[in-house]
Amino acid sequence: MVTMSDVAREAGVSVMTVSNVLNERLPVGAPTRARVLAAVEALGYEVNLTARHLRAGRTDTVALIVPSFHDYFGEVADQIAPLVEAHGRHLVLERTSANAQHEMEAVSVARLQLYDGVLLSVAGLDPEQLSRVRTSKPIVLLGERDVPDHFDHVRLANEEGARLATAHMIERGSRRILALGCTLDQTHMMTSDRRVGWEVAHRDAGLPVDERYVVPIATYSSEAARSTLLDVIASGLPFDGIFAATDVIALGAVAALASRGLHVPDDVQLAGFDNLEVSSFVPPGITSVDPNHRGVAQHAVGLLHRRMAGGAGPAEHVVAPVSLVVRGSTRGGR
Amino acid sequence: MVTMSDVAREAGVSVMTVSNVLNERLPVGAPTRARVLAAVEALGYEVNLTARHLRAGRTDTVALIVPSFHDYFGEVADQIAPLVEAHGRHLVLERTSANAQHEMEAVSVARLQLYDGVLLSVAGLDPEQLSRVRTSKPIVLLGERDVPDHFDHVRLANEEGARLATAHMIERGSRRILALGCTLDQTHMMTSDRRVGWEVAHRDAGLPVDERYVVPIATYSSEAARSTLLDVIASGLPFDGIFAATDVIALGAVAALASRGLHVPDDVQLAGFDNLEVSSFVPPGITSVDPNHRGVAQHAVGLLHRRMAGGAGPAEHVVAPVSLVVRGSTRGGR
DNA sequence: ACGGCGTATTTTAACGATATTGTCTGCGAA
DNA sequence: TTCGCAGACAATATCGTTAAAATACGCCGT
Incomplete structure (x- = not known):
């Protein structure tokens, strides 16, 4: 050299x-x-940047640590990158495979010292594990789980999004709406928060809440969603609407419905969550809750930037607002 | 600290x-x-890993540099990560936004020194620019462009994949097949290599090659594909098959066809390239050329690992084989 | 002629870890 | 008693860069 x-x-x-x-x-x-x-x-x-970093005590680099590089995270990452670069820093991604052990490694203080700041998308770690992470490095958490109070955190308005989507389908005539991929957990998790929104929409409309309509799936894949929904159809449980906890799940539902000759939206209305790019192209267009990637990215990078600039003060917990994008998979969509 | x-x-x-x-x-x-x-x-x-890296002269980290974190690259990255980790190294992703200047920065020797090896997905750089990159760091290039001989390089069998898809549709009765998103360029590029495969399939079948059926699109987005295809339909050019240069383009085509009441595969057969996960879930299932992510990842990481272990010898240029996955968007698919 | 000042350049000392070499202690063998 | 040697630990030099302090050199005014 x-x-x-x-x-x-x-x-x-x-x-x-x-x-x-x-x-x-x-x-x-x-x-x-x-x-x-x-x-x-x-x-x-x-x-030699390694030497410069050692000498300077900074790396001018921010890490975004995500469970996988797929779909939702890929889209968020693409939003975050330019914001980080606008502050004159580099962005790198690391992957944890939604595995708690990997996540702990990724946030090991050793690994963190390579970066000036970290955006950690929490999927596998519970608050108890997270609170063991002690470091002075700026960290902002992203994701739908509960986290210890002392971390800055950006999450989505999961309940409100689910409520919007479900209420929309109720208004357009659905009376038996599956909550596909949701769970009955009491703790705050993506799948239970979204189920609560589904419940609230029912109550607001004076409709009964039937727990049989909450259908969890094994993994958050389209394939699992498809086969689970096929099972539901085979079981004979009648339904005329589906709120899918994510668009990936909605996609599996689309495939299952089509293979059983069920028409969307005439036989079954369908709404998802995440507003993935594909959702606007899959006929007839999947109605979906837009997670406001841009806003999430701006909040997260903003918080991180403030901490990196030495900003003190109590941790902030941001709930980013969401909105419903209506498409052809629900009645009245274009 | x-x-x-x-x-x-x-x-x-x-x-x-x-x-x-x-x-x-x-x-x-x-x-x-x-x-x-x-x-x-x-x-x-x-x-402090920075200090250790400086002292050791190694970082035990490999960078995968991609144009964006979307779709194809996200899927490849998820394949590569475990292979790199199996060698006891970390993988990080950097993004170039398919922008030649960013790519040059990313491969600036300075940036490279942070890593023991680099997998560079070339989208914006031509061979002339690449040949200016002089470094002793192991680099393996990925992607469908031509690259200087002295780089290890893994690319797909683009022409063969396109030929397979097109021949399949010809065999199932299509006679006027659009090459959507392909180009007439003479240089080796993804879009022209795939167009050549489309041509070869026609010639093999004794069918004429009509250049009006090669329809480039402005950007490789579903939206651009949709609007371009709508223009083609409006122009009155008759067609009964579409070979889409990528699945993202195929998705735009699906939306355009559906909005014009054209039925897949009865009115128009459709085949794409990349075999994205969504392609098997979008009804009726999009026939697609599987790019063999796993194989590409294994070749690329294998080459890189050999170089990092000090392996000399001439650069290798691997063309990874592809295969056709038949689904409902072509006749005879399930 | 000489102190003083400003600019150009070099010297020294870190940053935090680690490979190499060196010191000290105690114990066994001659 | 003396020497050698092994084991346990410490001192030093180094990775490549840069902040801060030190030096060298010319030029000015008086």
Whole structure:
């Protein structure tokens, strides 16, 4: 590897002069500067960022740690990247495979020290595990789980989104709406918060809440959703609407309904959550709760930036508002 | 920050003893070890990886540099991650926004020095620009563009995949097949290689090749595909099949066809390329060329690993085989 | 001619970890 | 008693860079 001292020797100057030429900290005489630049060019020198990071105590890099690079997270990441770069920092992604052990490793203080700040999308860690993470590094948590109070946290208005979607289908005539991929858990989780919204919509409309219509699925994949919904259909439980906890689940539902000859929205209305790009293209267009990626990204990066700039003060817990995008999978959609 | 020397002071030993306890290089007496571990625990010490990286000259980290975190790249990344981790290294992703300037920055030798190896998904850089990248760091290129000979490179059998898909639709009765999202370029690019496969299938079947059926699109988005296809329909050009250059494009085509009341596959057969997960769930299931992510990932990581282990020898240029997955969007699919 | 000042450049000392070499202690063998 | 040697630990040098302090050099005014 070519180092500064190689360049210095080649140019017949000290390493500090090389550093000063390259970083323009102290002024360097024109002839000397020219010799240094020539040597840099000749040897193909590039600064060693590891050394600079050690010396500077900063890396000008932010990590976004996500469970997988798929779908929702990919879309959020694409929103976050330019915001981080606007602050003159780099963004890198790390993956945890939604596995609590991997997440703990990712947030091990050792790993964190490589970054000036971390956006951690929490999927596998519960509050108890998270509270064991002690570090002075700025961290902002993203995700739908409960987290310890002392972390900055951005989450979605899950309940409200689910309520919007369900109320919309009720208004358009559905009376038996599955909550596909939701759960009856009492703790705050994505799947239970969204189920609560589904319940609230029923109560608001004076409709009974039937727990048989809450249908959990094994994994959050389209395939699991498809086979689970096929089971529901086979069981004979009557339904005329589906609130899918995520668009990935909605997609599996679309496939299952089509394979059983059920028409959307005439036989069954369908609404999802996440407003993935594909959702507007899958005929007849899937009505979906838009999670407001841009807003989430802005809040998260904003909070992180404030902490990195040394901002103190109590942790903030942001609930980002969501909105319903109506498409052809519910009646009245275009 | 808590450093080794803080721990050393707390435990009343030298820093080397702390290092030896933590890394188990030289043996340390049991009582001393216990004191050190207690001090580590008490102070919450974690190793500073930046310092270790500088000293070791390695980072045990591989970067995957992609144009965006969407769709295809997200899926490839999820395949690559476990393979890299199996070699005891970390994987991080960086994003270039398919922008040549960003790509050049990403491969600036400075940035590379943070990693032991780099997988670079080339979207914006042409061979001439790439050949200016001089570094001794192991780099493996991914992607469908031509690259300088001295780089290891993994690409797909684009032409063969397109030929398979097109021949399949011809066999099932299509006679006027659009090449949507393809181009007439003569240089090797994804869009032109796939167009060549479309041509070859026609010639193999003794059918004429009509260049009016090659329909480029402005951006590789579903939305652009949809509006472009709507224009084609409006133009009155008759067609009974579509080979879409990517599944993202196929998805836009599905939406356009549905909105014009054209039935897939009865009125128009449709086949895509990439076999995205969604493609098997969008009714009636999109026939697609499977790009063999797993194989690509294995080749790429294998090549990189060999180079990182010091393997010399000429650069390899791998063309990963692809296969056709037949679904309901072509006749005879399930 | 000389003190003083400003600019150009070098020297020194870190950043935090670790490979290498060096010191000390105690014990067994001659 | 003396030497050698092994085990346990410490001191030093180093990775490549940069902040801060030190030096060298010319030039000015008096």
